[in-house]
Every structure is written in C-alpha cells, then in structure tokens.
Amino acid sequence: MSRYHTASTLESLIEPRMRHLLADFLAETPGIEGIESTRVLDAMAEQALTSNAGGKRFRALLSLATYRAFAPEHQRLGHRREPQKAGHAEASHATPDRATPDRDECMLDIACAIELYQTSALIHDDIIDESAMRRGKPSAHAALTTLMGDQRQGRALALMLGNMLATASAQIATSAFHRMTGTIDGSIAFSGMQHAVEIGQTLDLALERMPLNTAGQAQAALQVYRWKTASYTTMAPIEFGAMGAGMSPRYASRIAHEIGLPLGVAFQLADDLLDVTGDSHNTGKPVGGDIKEGKRTVLLADAIAAADTRDRTRLMDIMAADQRDARDVAEVTRMYESSGAIAASRRRITTLVDSSRSALGVLGLSSTAAAAIDVACSRFIPDIED
C-alpha cells in the first residue's frame, strides 16, 4: 500500500486491505504436511474469504468518516503533507518519515478489523441459529458441512473459523492502535466490543425463553439490539474512529453512546421492518425470514401487546408452533400491520435517528465534518417510508 494516498481513496482501499490482512493471517502454516491437512486448511482459508465477501462495509466506512471528522488532514499526517498537485511539494515534507507510522494506514486496519470481527460473529451466529444461508450463499457451517460430508465436522470447522477471525481481528486492531497511540487503550476498547456482542448473543438466547406475552418483551428485545447489534455496528466504529483521531477513550466512548447507540438500535429495527415489508432486502435471506424462524423481534412484541384478543391468541399460536409456512408469514405480517406494530417501529426509528442526529449536531464539528459523519450514519437506515 502506498504511504501517500488522497483522503478520497482511503475508502477504496478497504477491500484490498481486508484481503491482504486475511491472506497474512491465513498464510500457509509452516511444517504442516499431509493431503487431508492441506485440503482442510485450504478450505478454511477459502471459506474465510467467502464469508467475508459481499459485506457493504458500512461499519468500516462509519469508522473512517468519524476518524476524518475528528482529525483533519494536516493532523492525520503529522508534519507530513500530501504531494502538491500544482507541483510545488516541499521536499522536506514529501520524504516519508519511516519512524512515524501513517495514521491513515493504521485507521484503515482498525476499520478492516471491525469488518473481520463481524464475519466471525456472523459465522458463530449462523451456527447458533442453524441458518443455512447468509448473503444469498450457503452459510459457513453449511458450506463446510457440504465439503466434509458430515454435519458435526462442518459445524466444528465453522466454530474454529469464527475463532480464527476473532483472534485475527483483535490482533490487527491491537497492533494498529498501538502503532498510533503507544497505548493499549484501543485493545481494551476492541475487547470491550467483543464482550458486548457475546453478552448480546447470550441475552438473545435468554429472550427465546421468555413466554411470548411477558410484559416488557419489547424492552428486552431492544436490549438485545443494543448489545448484540449496536455494539459493533455503530458504537464501536464511532468509538474507534474517534480514538484513532486522538480523542480520549472516555470521550470516544461517550459519543459512541450518544450517536451510535440510538443509530444502531434504529438500524436493527429498520432491518426487521425490511424483512417484513421486503423492500430492497440485501441479507440474502427470504422475505419474512424472521417470522418463519420465530425470531423475537420488537415488531412481534409490539404486535402481541397491541393486538385485539382474537389476533393476539392467533399470533401467539402461530409463533409458538414448531414451524411456520408462507400462509403463516402472510397472516403474521397482516397482524403486524393491523396492530400498529409496523407504524410503531417506524416511529421508534424516527425518534432514535433524531436523537442520534441531535447528538452529532452538538459536538461542535465543522458543518463539513458533521455532514460526512451524517452520510456514513444514514447508510444504516434505508428508506423506510410507507
């Protein structure tokens, strides 16, 4: 990677850099021989690339946007400058200073590490949910089961692949943050993000055990969204971007909570809505998948709380059954609409996005910087108009 690149090209380096980091980590392990060993290790490397492909990299982009907004260009590059287009570059500044790592390169690694960690979390999530598909392709454990011809082995390899990507992403982030700051504050923040997702996954399983008509079900689901999704989707990218720009861990964590927490929860609510309404849904899963799988969404909790007695009974019967067919999905969708649950989710999203935007508005950033973060935030909330 060139040590000099214009600000606008940093985003374009995400994909190649991620492939490079993955290749580094999954590089052939010296001293291991044997046909089966080589075949299985190769398959794991291949699956790591496949599982990581097809992401929209919104998390990496949000992290880079936050970083840029808080560290203007002259600050990011230290006392070095971009070569001048007009040709009057100052030689003393244009010479790369090998002792000063390029902060942009470090930040790019951190942004990539978030995406690699997501890949790890999704692979484990698909094992837990027994999901056969992800982004329109077989999920990692499904693909590895096909390869091995054995479900136990396929799941075991996927578990290990998730572990490898978690180990790799934490190490990449720890190293990059340390090169930037000389501290392990970034390592602590990254492991805090991992722990939050682990808590979130645990809460999600706890939620499954609540009776469907328990009071406070919507609040419990929102709590899962905060820990399992907002944590690494919007909070960590903002936190890491701000830390990369030199903000204190405390300040970075505060703005991650103020801007990222409501945005991340709104993202999951919007994702749930799209699953039901079916517009431009890019998860590669069939529309109505959440209903089919019996997922404990906020929509379901709101619908159960607001439906009339007949609909409530019917809704709980359908959702408590072992499985649901296309007719069930259509009927549940109709009840989400008639109970006002869909409208309620739209209102929740609007309120949360407004709260995120207000928090961004009072940071005292230049209007250009704030607008750049706003663009990166808006990617998480697709058009959800009715």
Next chain:
Amino acid sequence: MSRYHTASTLESLIEPRMRHLLADFLAETPGIEGIESTRVLDAMAEQALTSNAGGKRFRALLSLATYRAFAPEHQRLGHRREPQKAGHAEASHATPDRATPDRDECMLDIACAIELYQTSALIHDDIIDESAMRRGKPSAHAALTTLMGDQRQGRALALMLGNMLATASAQIATSAFHRMTGTIDGSIAFSGMQHAVEIGQTLDLALERMPLNTAGQAQAALQVYRWKTASYTTMAPIEFGAMGAGMSPRYASRIAHEIGLPLGVAFQLADDLLDVTGDSHNTGKPVGGDIKEGKRTVLLADAIAAADTRDRTRLMDIMAADQRDARDVAEVTRMYESSGAIAASRRRITTLVDSSRSALGVLGLSSTAAAAIDVACSRFIPDIED
C-alpha cells in the same frame, strides 16, 4: 493482593487471582434487567467458575517457574526489595513505588490467563467432540443444555462462554504484558498461541478424515499434538514466562520450541497411554475413552502400522464402526500391547523428555533455576513405567 509477597507464595495466589479475574470479567453488566436475562447471565458466570475449577494449573506453574528462573528476585522487583526478615529493611526501598507495577503481579495475571484460555479451549473442544463429561462433571454444553432444557440453546451458550473466556484471557494477558514491558509483544505472542490451537483443532478434524491405514498417520497425529496441545500446554507457558522475565520475544520463542515442544508432545502421548492403561487418570473420563470415541491417537496409528494382518484387519474394523463397547475397548487395548504400540509410545516419550531436558541443560541457568523448571516440566509427565 499485597504488593509484597515472598516468592514461595506466588503459586498459592493462582486460584484466588483467577477467581478475582473471572469475577471482574463476568461482573454484572449495567443496565440489563429482566428475569430471564439475569438468570441466564448468572448461569453463565456460574458455569465459567465450574468449568475453570479442578484444573491442576500445571501450565501456570510452568510459566511462573520459567519466569523465576530467568528473572532472579532482585531483578523482578526492580530496585525495590522484600521487607527484610531481620528487621533492617531500608526505608527508601521498602516504600512501594506506585509508578513501577509489581512484575510478579503481572506475571501472575499472565499465568492465570493461560489457564483461563485453556478453559475456553476445553469448552469448545467438548462441543466439537460432543463430550458430555469433563473432569468428572458435566461438560459446559451438557450442563447448560440441562439448564435450558434445550440442546441447541445449551450448545450456543457454551459456544459464547468459550468466546467470553477467550476474549477475557487475551485481554488480561495483553494488559499485564504491556504493564511489564510497554510493548505489545506479549499480546502478539498470546494471539499466536490462540491461532496455533485453532490450527490444531482444524488439523484434528482433518485427521478424522484420513483412512485408518494411510501411511504417515502417526506423523499426522504428532502434528496435531504439537499444534493443538503442546502450543498452549508447555510452549506458551515457557515463552510467556521468559518474556515476562525480560527475554526477547525471539529468544523466548526459541526456548519454548526447544524445551516446550518435545515436552508438550510427550505430555499428550503420556495422557493417551494413561487413557489405555488407566493408572491415576485424572481427566474425569472413563478409562478407554479415547478408544470408545474412536480418537486418532498415535497409539492407534502405531498399532495399525505394526500389527499382523489378522489383527490389523480386526483393529480397523472395530475402529471404523459407529461405536465401540467395553469388549471392543479390551480387545483394542490388547492389540495396542501385542503390536508393540504401547512400548513404542513409551520410547517416544523417553526420547522427547530427554530432548527437552537437554535443551534446558544448555541454557546456562544456575543449577537451582534449571532444577525449578525441571520440576515444573516433570508434572506433565506422570510415571509411565510398566
């Protein structure tokens, strides 16, 4: 923990320190409410303690012994000293220097982190092997399945518990090493250990797919032992102890290979032997468990290679079957003996232990220091005389 403790008590602090570190990491997460959430999070914390209990802490002890051997007392405590028993402590030295972290405390954390990582690896290993027992108690996924009344949920929680312990252990080690050295060399070494175990688990699954009579089966099994077991059992403890004592990462890695690699492989071979011969086997699993589960041990590979045609056919028939009963176990054990496989394993162990001891002998340590490491190494090799 007191900032002053005599060298001989550091080992006695392993258990309380580990409980403290676990409690810290699994401390109640603020803002999470709801009966099910609390119940499941509490159960996870409880299971973390249970899964971690009952270890013999040989890894932590080896790490502390290596650290002590390479960093004599005056060096470990910087320019501070233990309070003098005779009462003539020098006041200027006895005053704790808050700016200098106690290296012993840091090393204790690193030693504990290895044990916590082992707990994580064993939890994932039991999921992969579908083992219901560990150290005489239900394995984590079995216990959590009982708690949740659902196998998918029990396994999912165990997967997350393994992830939480991996995250925690890496962070504990990263912080402690950084406090000692100001670098992230220790973090890189710890993540290298995690990656090695992940590779080892993958190789183990690859080995399962090799036809039983493939040439090179014993070599392949030895490779699994190196990556899956020796990596974190003996190599990492030596590596981390040496680094904690101020040795360079390169030197620490070299002696970990020279002393720890043969010792760790010998440890697994001895463990396999004990599973067959049944003496003082402390894994909490029934004798003959490896045979029953169809494990691809070096014993099995050696027996297949050395048995006469009739026994080889019979052995492969038994081991290729879906399951094996007590009679099969007895018959396989007899063939391990008659083929000379057991004697071969004893020879392998002797050669490996000799190689480890010679490597220790040429390090130029004082005889006291070398003897202390030797004691810590010997714990891994129980008495395997016939």
